Amino acid sequence: MKKIYSVLVENRSGVLSKVAGLFSRRSFNIDSLTVGETEDKAVSRMTIVSSGDERTLEQIEKQLNKKLDVIKIKTFSETDSVSRELMLIKVKYNKSNRREIMETCEAMKADIVDMSKNLMMIQICDTPERTALMIKLLSGISVVEIARTGTLSLTKCEAE
Amino acid sequence: MAEYISGADAIVKCLLKEGVDTIFGYSGVAIDPFWNSVGKTKIRQILVRTEQNAGHAASGYARASRKVGVCAVTSGPGATNLLTGIATAFADSIPLVCITGQVESDCLGQDVFQEADIVGAAESFVKYSYLVKNARDIPRVVKEAFYIASTGRRGPVLIDLPYDIQNSKMPDFDYSDEIPKMRTYKPTVKGNLVQIKKVAEELNKAKRPLICCGGGIHLSGAREILREFVDRNSIPVVSTMMGLGVLPSSHPLYFGMVGNNGFRTANFAMRESDLLIMVGARVADRAVSSPDLVLEGKVLVHMDVDPAEIGKNVGPTIPLVGDAKTIFEDFLDLKLSCRTEGWISRLTEQKAANVKAYKTSDEYVNQALFVKKLSESMEEDAIYVADVGQNQLFSCRNVVIKAGRFFTSGGMGTMGYSIPAAIGARAADEALKERRAREEPEEMTEKAVIEQNEVKPGDKMRQIVAVCGDGAFQMSMCELAVVSQYKLPIKIAVMKNHFLGLVREHQHFAYHDQYNMVDLGDFPDLKLIAKAYGIDYVRLSKDSEMEERIGDFLADERPMLMEVNVDPMDLTTL
Numbered sequence: 001m002k003k004i005y006s007v008l009v010e011n012r013s014g015v016l017s018k019v020a021g022l023f024s025r026r027s028f029n030i031d032s033l034t035v036g037e038t039e040d041k042a043v044s045r046m047t048i049v050s051s052g053d054e055r056t057l058e059q060i061e062k063q064l065n066k067k068l069d070v071i072k073i074k075t076f077s078e079t080d081s082v083s084r085e086l087m088l089i090k091v092k093y094n095k096s097n098r099r100e101i102m103e104t105c106e107a108m109k110a111d112i113v114d115m116s117k118n119l120m121m122i123q124i125c126d127t128p129e130r131t132a133l134m135i136k137l138l139s140g141i142s143v144v145e146i147a148r149t150g151t152l153s154l155t156k157c158e159a160e
Numbered sequence: 161m162a163e164y165i166s167g168a169d170a171i172v173k174c175l176l177k178e179g180v181d182t183i184f185g186y187s188g189v190a191i192d193p194f195w196n197s198v199g200k201t202k203i204r205q206i207l208v209r210t211e212q213n214a215g216h217a218a219s220g221y222a223r224a225s226r227k228v229g230v231c232a233v234t235s236g237p238g239a240t241n242l243l244t245g246i247a248t249a250f251a252d253s254i255p256l257v258c259i260t261g262q263v264e265s266d267c268l269g270q271d272v273f274q275e276a277d278i279v280g281a282a283e284s285f286v287k288y289s290y291l292v293k294n295a296r297d298i299p300r301v302v303k304e305a306f307y308i309a310s311t312g313r314r315g316p317v318l319i320d321l322p323y324d325i326q327n328s329k330m331p332d333f334d335y336s337d338e339i340p341k342m343r344t345y346k347p348t349v350k351g352n353l354v355q356i357k358k359v360a361e362e363l364n365k366a367k368r369p370l371i372c373c374g375g376g377i378h379l380s381g382a383r384e385i386l387r388e389f390v391d392r393n394s395i396p397v398v399s400t401m402m403g404l405g406v407l408p409s410s411h412p413l414y415f416g417m418v419g420n421n422g423f424r425t426a427n428f429a430m431r432e433s434d435l436l437i438m439v440g441a442r443v444a445d446r447a448v449s450s451p452d453l454v455l456e457g458k459v460l461v462h463m464d465v466d467p468a469e470i471g472k473n474v475g476p477t478i479p480l481v482g483d484a485k486t487i488f489e490d491f492l493d494l495k496l497s498c499r500t501e502g503w504i505s506r507l508t509e510q511k512a513a514n515v516k517a518y519k520t521s522d523e524y525v526n527q528a529l530f531v532k533k534l535s536e537s538m539e540e541d542a543i544y545v546a547d548v549g550q551n552q553l554f555s556c557r558n559v560v561i562k563a564g565r566f567f568t569s570g571g572m573g574t575m576g577y578s579i580p581a582a583i584g585a586r587a588a589d590e591a592l593k594e595r596r597a598r599e600e601p602e603e604m605t606e607k608a609v610i611e612q613n614e615v616k617p618g619d620k621m622r623q624i625v626a627v628c629g630d631g632a633f634q635m636s637m638c639e640l641a642v643v644s645q646y647k648l649p650i651k652i653a654v655m656k657n658h659f660l661g662l663v664r665e666h667q668h669f670a671y672h673d674q675y676n677m678v679d680l681g682d683f684p685d686l687k688l689i690a691k692a693y694g695i696d697y698v699r700l701s702k703d704s705e706m707e708e709r710i711g712d713f714l715a716d717e718r719p720m721l722m723e724v725n726v727d728p729m730d731l732t733t734l
Contacts, residue, residue, distance in 0.1 A: 025284045062468035068288045
């Protein structure tokens with residue numbers, strides 16, 4: 001089972017290591033983790049995607065709540081929320097596959113953001129499923145490098 | 161213009177305001193400004209002989225006094241030596257404030273002499289930690305540290321103090337009397353009344369209710385009120401190792417310690433009960449061998465001040481978050497009608513049938529019998545501190561607790577705990593006596609009244625006995641110097657079996673007597689050790705001498721070391 005934890009934490013040094021350390025110490029999985037400031041500069045939001053059985057997922061929430069730098073936790077499944085992930089992919093291209101790559105990008109609403117004689121960089125910002133699909137679609141060509149942000153998530157407006 | 165004081169003076173001012181009277185620790189240049197400031201006050205400094213024991217002594221102090229124990233050590237190796245002390249306190253939820261000196265702020269991260277990232281190293285076993293970067297933060301940090309350590313699920317808090325911060329000047333301040341405002345920390349103390357009523361209904365329905373108490377009862381000071389509650393409603397009680405002493409061993413409603421090292425009757429009661437109320441206990445692996453089995457056919461209520469403990473090991477039917485004392489106060493307000501006569505007489509019969517006979521010999525001392533006789537001979541309110549190993553299992557299974565206490569390193573199982581913890585407990589009683597002598601009774605604060613309820617008033621301090629094996633003894637025998645130097649009349653019984661007995665026992669079963677790394681030989685000569693430290697010595701060599709020697713051992717108020725000659729091949733499983 002997958003769960004998304006949207007965790008508001010004090011924006012202090014060392015907090016990321018405390019939270020990450022909690023996951024490693026208790027053998028909880030981190031599928032992805034993103035951190036950034038919020039509208040309040042004293043507060044950061046960590047979006048953590050984790051998977052495990054029900055008891056583990058509940059323990060994660062309880063243990064996070066115990067951390068004294070954690071202000072608030074919201075948990076939600078992928079269906080209750082809007083999730084996005086940003087990915088940059090650098091690929092090798094040649095005359096024969098250039099057209100195909102561009103078509104794939106168009107179909108996937110991905111942009112080509114940088115280019116050289118034989119390399120191009122593709123940017124996609126979409127749901128975690130579609131970014132994963134993008135990787136699959138490009139699997140036939142030579143991928144040089146990939147950078148992903150991990151999942152960012154907020155609950156749907158109607159859920160508020 | 162505002163007056164300026166040093167960071168070190170500031171921290172000591174805060175400690176005085178928190179009622180700190182004793183600090184255990186070790187010196188070193190990085191913590192020297194702090195000790196210099198402490199030296200200007202009446203705070204008692206106790207110099208232990210290795211930093212780990214500063215943590216254990218503070219732990220003994222905290223458990224004996226129900227105040228926060230304080231220890232302070234230097235940076236680098238001083239701080240890393242303290243780690244085991246911190247982890248031990250964390251595993252048993254003991255409130256400590258641990259202060260470590262640190263290299264100058266400008267040098268942090270440069271691997272300079274005696275630098276260690278202690279905040280990082282201690283992260284997974286502190287309740288919270290601070291690295292002070294500005295002296296002006298000191299009043300807030302200390303206030304929060306004591307509040308965090310002593311509320312909710314108690315635990316150690318670390319304050320790392322760079323050298324330059326201790327020396328820097330800051331404006332003098334008024335120390336706040338208010339509870340610190342922290343948006344991220346609001347421990348639940350009061351139990352949810354709806355849940356409490358649900359539990360009350362179950363108690364009325366239950367035919368075989370049972371309360372299993374853990375260390376949380378002692379930590380919250382709920383012993384008296386729990387006793388009133390079970391006496392009034394006739395509910396049988398068992399305890400975990402950390403809970404020992406919740407009721408006197410002879411109490412008719414008390415049926416012993418649970419777990420794989422526990423009593424048959426207690427485990428029978430756990431299995432047979434139809435309503436099991438776990439209070440302040442983690443339902444941990446040593447207490448309940450396979451947690452899920454407990455649940456079959458019964459209602460499980462789990463009360464704990466830490467919501468994360470509830471459901472961590474077993475899923476309860478009724479969770480109840482809150483402080484044990486507060487919850488039982490609420491329970492006392494409710495009228496209950498428990499019908500438990502049949503259940504209690506069944507358990508009482510079992511208990512009587514399970515009384516075992518002790519085999520005596522002319523060659524050795526029977527450890528189980530020794531623990532029983534020793535604890536029976538101890539004073540009403542005495543403190544028994546057990547170490548770790550075979551002696552711990554013999555102790556917790558045979559100790560007779562009257563109105564006193566039983567301390568041990570339960571969660572962590574740290575060898576060498578008993579002597580420094582006994583030192584800390586004695587220092588706590590001495591500090592309390594000192595305070596009483598100064599204070600007029602009518603001027604006593606509310607805090608002091610609570611302490612008085614826990615620690616029996618009077619000029620006589622509690623008798624404190626540490627029981628350890630020869631392995632654990634050698635891990636902390638350097639502290640005998642502290643016993644002598646500070647004239648702390650604790651009693652130390654060493655069960656000398658020439659082995660690391662519990663591991664030897666494991667190798668006996670697991671590897672058919674192929675012994676590795678467990679033979680201690682015949683060292684040291686305990687009589688000479690006692691003499692070297694100026695401590696009286698007595699040897700108990702066989703069962704027939706037991707009463708007389710125990711009498712000598714406990715006779716008067718001076719430190720004493722007793723060597724107990726036990727069979728190296730003893731098994732705790734018998």
